[in-house]
Amino acid sequence: MQLAKTGARIAATAAAVLAIGGLPALAEAAPRAVPTLPDLDLGSLSPATQSELCTFTFYQPGGTERTESAQVSVSSAGEGKTTFVFRTESVATSPYTQAAAVTWSNLDTGLSGGGYDSRTEAQVEAGTTTITLPAQNVGKGRVTVVASVSNTRGSTATSYDDCTAEYTAP
Secondary structure (H helix, E strand, O other), X not given: OHHHHHHHHHHHHHHHHHHOOOOOXXXXXXXXXXXXXXXXXXXXXXXXXXXXXXXXXXXXXXXXOOOEEEEXXXXXXXXXXXXXXXXXXXXXXXXXXXXXXXXXXEOOOOOEEEHHHHOEEEEEOOEEEEEEOXXXXXXXXXXXXXXXXXXXXXXXXXXXXXXXXXXXXX
């Protein structure tokens, strides 16, 4: 009996929405500066294969030139899971601490996550430094990502930057 009443209320609500012309349209969003990578479909990759997501350059902490760069790659870590890897190329003459993180949103399922919880730190010196974040349970579908680094040397010298991209998680 209760199920019949609930079904009747849903039908009445749907009829009312249709009678007034449907749900209000969302305001048209401004164009995004997020590069889309239609060919970046992790479903076609083996779990060990990494694919480049985005690359950016940034200042050394306390520096005046963009001498450092980071390449962010993604790989499938199993059904609905993604691993993000940051590779920083540095010419630093003195080491600094780098914290890498991602903030993501699955455009198909509405899931979102990452942020501070995904943050992983490493010491950067001249050469290549690799930071692998814990696998993120992004779910299957189109995923938009902001990948970022925050760099610190001492108590006052900092720098940071990020990149955005979109990919498809299997």
